[in-house]
Amino acid sequence: MSGGNTDSSAADRFDTTVAHPARRYNYWLGGKDHFAADRASGDAIEAALPSIRLMAVENRLFLGRAVEFLAKQGVRQFLDIGTGIPAPGNTHEVAQGIEPATRTVYVDNDPIVLTHSRALITSAPEGAIAYLDADLRSPEDILVHPDLHATLDFSQPIALLLVAVLHFIRDDEDPQGIIDKLVGALPSGSYVVASHATWEYQSPEAIAELTANNRDGRFVPRTGTRLGELLHDLEFVEPGLVSVSRWRPEGAPQPRPSIEDVSCNGVVARVP
Ligand SMILES: C[S@@+](CC[C@H](N)C(=O)[O-])C[C@H]1O[C@@H](n2cnc3c(N)ncnc32)[C@H](O)[C@@H]1O
Numbered sequence: 001m002s003g004g005n006t007d008s009s010a011a012d013r014f015d016t017t018v019a020h021p022a023r024r025y026n027y028w029l030g031g032k033d034h035f036a037a038d039r040a041s042g043d044a045i046e047a048a049l050p051s052i053r054l055m056a057v058e059n060r061l062f063l064g065r066a067v068e069f070l071a072k073q074g075v076r077q078f079l080d081i082g083t084g085i086p087a088p089g090n091t092h093e094v095a096q097g098i099e100p101a102t103r104t105v106y107v108d109n110d111p112i113v114l115t116h117s118r119a120l121i122t123s124a125p126e127g128a129i130a131y132l133d134a135d136l137r138s139p140e141d142i143l144v145h146p147d148l149h150a151t152l153d154f155s156q157p158i159a160l161l162l163v164a165v166l167h168f169i170r171d172d173e174d175p176q177g178i179i180d181k182l183v184g185a186l187p188s189g190s191y192v193v194a195s196h197a198t199w200e201y202q203s204p205e206a207i208a209e210l211t212a213n214n215r216d217g218r219f220v221p222r223t224g225t226r227l228g229e230l231l232h233d234l235e236f237v238e239p240g241l242v243s244v245s246r247w248r249p250e251g252a253p254q255p256r257p258s259i260e261d262v263s264c265n266g267v268v269a270r271v272p
Helices: 021-028 036-048 052-072 091-098 111-120 139-143 146-151 175-184 204-212 224-230
Strands: 077-081 103-108 128-133 159-163 191-197 264-270
Touching (some): 021 052, 021 111, 036 052, 052 091, 052 159, 052 191, 052 264, 091 103, 103 111, 111 128, 139 175, 159 175, 175 224, 224 264
Parallel strands (some): 077 103, 077 159, 103 128, 159 191
Antiparallel strands (some): 191 264
């Protein structure tokens, strides 16, 4: 969930000697789809933030609880940008577990994510899934993609998932403009699910070490306040913008970890 490089030149995209966020996240989650560079980067970040694996797990659990909550509210369409390598509790699995006719579009800019997703993910016959090789930094390309419109009906509510991906968008890449374009395309009654790493609870020493590990500046932690500003004009669902570990934690493993160890905020918000 932190550091690394998401530049999308063809060479870099297939370069397994460069750590990639999806593979490093898979390493922290205990998956099998990572290379030496991902493990080295993951270990270096873990040395500065020993709870990083817990953070990854808690983020993943938040995603599952948020999708389940929305599916139970009757949301039947999900647009999951920054999908990650398939792992237990994928968006469509959670949602189709409640309503098999749910339709999901997955978007990622890491070719390994898409290869694994196409190989491993299948929809319930009543529903549908599409996978887009696209970049969150080009929301226009996502929004005009024919496979998006072949799968989702933009006259009906859609849940837009931006889970553990916004912190890979630098300030100079206009995260506000990106969010506004995507949210602006959603019909009223849609939802946004977002989570975002923060260093606001870390010591100056830990932040200095984490910053040293982020030489290319690709990773941008933001405070909960800043995440709230980016999601302006949306109606936050109870309990609002909180640590992902504290978002509707009923049913989550107990005891709940500390906000400091999790260092990731999350929110579900309704489009008015
Ligand atoms: C930490 S993983 C999160 C996966 C999943 N959303 C979750 O929370 O379990 C971040 C994902 O975002 C993807 N990603 C990073 N930058 C991206 C971008 N600019 N456009 C699309 N996907 C991106 C990475 O490839 C990776 O799969």
